[in-house]
Amino acid sequence: MTNQLEAALLVFVLFTAGIYLCLSRRFLRILFGFLILSNAANVVLIAISGDPTGRGSGTVDADGGALNRIDPLPQALILTAIVIGFAVASYLTVLLYRLYTDRGAASMDTLYADEAPGGAVAKAKEDRL
């Protein structure tokens, strides 16, 4: 068994839960699923960057010695990914919030319901004008 089996299991659980939530109808569940997925993607990156057992962090010695370290590049990529993930997640949050305030919808069913403001019934009424 490898050291990385636990990482694979973690990725499996996170993706399963994330996708399951993302496929829901309620906005908040979709949002939670999205948050889990963005974390899961980062875990995939760090996991495939190699087993850290017995290695040092990305900070080299004062004389520049860098023996037996982890790979700093994936970490740098994840660092930016976390921050961008935050930006995108906040956009999604605000978007869902706006949908709620505009349409009064907190789920896909309400959003696409025919009677909702901007829904099929309202559209048909507008077209008749």
Add this chain to the structure above:
Amino acid sequence: METRLLLVLLAPFALALLMPWLGARLGARTGWLALLAPLTSFAAVLSIYLLPQDARTLVQWPWIPSLGVTLTFMPDGLALFFGLVVTGVGVLVTFYAANYLDDHYRDHGKFYCYLLLFMGAMLGTVFSSNLLVLFVAWELTGLTSFLLIGFLHDKHESQRGARMALLTTASTGLVLLVGVVLLRVIYGTFELSEIIAANGVPAGTNGLMTAAFLCCFIGIAGKSAQFPFHYWLPNAMAAPTPVSAYLHSATMVKLGVFLTVRMLPVFNGLESWMPVLTVIGFGTFMLGALLALLSQDLKAVLAYTTVAQLGLLIGNYGLFTQGVPVVWDYLHILNHVFYKACLFMVVGIIDHSTGTRDMRKLGGLFRKMPVIGVAALITLAAFAGVAPTTGFLSKELLLESVLNFSETNPGFYGGWPLFAVVTGSVINVVVALGVFQRVFLGPVSPEVEAHYHAPSVGLMLPAIVLAVATLGGGLFAADFGRFTLSFGVAGEHLMKAPDLHLWHGLTPAFLTSMGILVLGVVVYFTLGAARRAKLKIPNTLRFDAWFDHLADAVQLFGKKLNKALGFEQPQVYLFVVLGTIIAVVAGFVVYDWRQVQGMVAQWEALPHGAEGWLRWSMVGVIGVAAVLAAVWTRPIRQLFAVSVIGLGITFYYVLYQAPDLALTQILVESVTLLLVLLVVLRLKREGADHEQLPVQPVQSRFLRLGLGACVGLIMGGGVLFFQQPQTLERAGSFYLDNTLALSKGRNAVNTVVIDFRGWDTMFEIAVLVIAALGCIGLLSRRRPANKPPVQVGASGDLFPVPQDVILRLVAIGGFVPLNLFALHIFFRGHNAPGGGFIAGLITALSFLILVFVIGVHGLRKVLRFNPMILAVSGVLLSFGTALLPMALGLPLLNHLHAYVGGFYAGSPVFFDLGVFCAVVGVTLKIMLPLMKSVHGLPAFGAQEQARFAASNAEPIDLAASPVSAAKKGGAR
């Protein structure tokens, strides 16, 4: 030479960038400053024109050497001629606009910014001699004209006209790109001078050349509104009149004519040159004239006559084929520029003074404004081709060429130009007579009388100048002719021609010209006033309606397809996408089963270790939290579970020897928690978090779970089998080995972020700002109608600020230490875990904690700054630091290292500072308005709302003006 050319090209761009800033301060007076740009460019072009012929040299700057793209500019006669037209009319139009756009209009800064950008793009197009550069500038004119046509963007016809113009000119522009690329395939270069020097078509490429020519011609036809693309020009008249006068008479639509001349030496020898140009060009002339006759709106009349005149100009080039030198083309163009720009300005003045452009309502304006009446009389005379204006000269010369052409070319191709020119000209005479009689003679209608106010002298001046030019050019025909000849390009134009005279005997051309006038007058009076007023364009000739139908059909097709597939909700696509991914991967696994088995066999060979138990237990915690997040149904609990996942992963990063990641993750997790909590609380208050939904069958839950599990298997299996080997990749070890030597920092993760891969970071913070802008947009344009306003309690807040003393003390007392800590983290980042991202998040969090106890307004009272400005200046600081080395001749992002005492103060610190500012600004700008908004308060102050959002009185929504759209089959 180079300085003069730089001055020509850069003056409009440089001033354009200042315009929005000036516009906010000067309002309607911005135009007077904008006038500087065309004046400067005009003077510079003139100074190049006055240089002796051999001093006008090619100027080159490298741009993308690897693609063979150089910024090549060639100030030859053609470029100078069009340069003078663009800048000269530019001066007049800007002057006119400064008088025209009074305080009734908004956004003056934006208007002049677009106008100057357009001018710069025009100059770029006419001067460039690299075909790719020419194409880029060409498309830039299309983009800026889109902005100008749609300037009054709350009007439906502006939206429609702008969309139509952009779609038509941009898509035909793409065909032009195909033509340019084909030329590159044939000649191996984008440089026009080299292509011309190749002198003729390389053997065996005749078919390819014809294809290239046809592609280029489609580009020309799109830009110059030739049949079948002529429909966009009249609809572009929704623009403010100065724009119509500039773009749609004098400059942009002339680009097609310009390109025809530019490409003339390349394509002139082709057999298709003459038929294509003459048939389409002169055909458009007739069609345009006819449509002008049928229109009632003054601007539409002018637009269609412009279409016609452009056809005439392009068709004219078809007469000079197989190396026959072109003659008098500049005279035709200049004639049109003079009278058409003047007529547009006259229409603008009439519109301004009377409030209408409908010919059926106008009348008797000659007595009201005699000066304008005289100007209109002169220019209409030029339009109809009456002596002694430039129009008369132009028509006479054109008839001469056409007559000669029909003598030398028997058959259809010889007779067609003559027939078209005569027919079209007769209609032109009718149109000119009609416009003058109906607008300037007869009684003044009471509506006009009620609205009328006299135009100012400044408004009339440019029109008068152009009218004088029209008359003067005709009176001093010899000088005018010599002036236009002086722009000739050797090898394309006839350089010497006998002097022009208004009267040169009873030539066939003169007789035909007189015949046209007489016939025109006769037709005019036979038609009669009553019948003319009833004319309208038949539906079959309304190409714009056809275009609308086509644009609508695209949308309709999508809708129909959706309906046919049964996917009324876009959510279904997520299932389909995931299912496809799973199917593809499963297919590969089955297909390549042997290799998968091989990978499984390697399992035992992978290294083993003993430290795993800590990580295993973390996985246990996170896994349980993930399952709970999916199983629980109460949002607060779910949020708790999601936070546990995030914090668990923080610890997991620690175990993976990634302290930077752990620090970032824990902070981002906290901010995300706050953000989501705000929305969850709002939904919870209103009971929307557990609204009753129709029960779904159990299978659907299993389907979701199955899809999730399959994706999990794929990703988890990927983690197992696509591992980095024990030895590091080259990139990773390079960064580790060189972080101290090259970047003067010990923390390789940080130096990768801000130094080695600084490009990524630079654009990443730009993405942050974009996300924040998106959030602002979403929060600021809240439509209040659909949701009743939240009932705010006596305290004025939905979530009252807690009055707990201890909490207040902790929050306020923690502010300074937290920020000192952030400072520490910021500076240690280069050598130890930390850096701009992390420090920025700490500072942002310290503010958010503060807001929780003193409220958003409380914070605003203490701190008077706009977080967005901080974010944008952060991005600019980072970009500036990245660009700075270029000024010293070093590559981009080549950081400079310096020590102040023992303290490191190289440029990476400033780069990181930019990141810091961007993170703080973006986080606050997203959080603070949302905090206010979920509290039931408006997200922005009134002043900010005005800046970010469309004003309520003029909704942007297309749905708001459904009347005209619904009539045309529903544009939504």
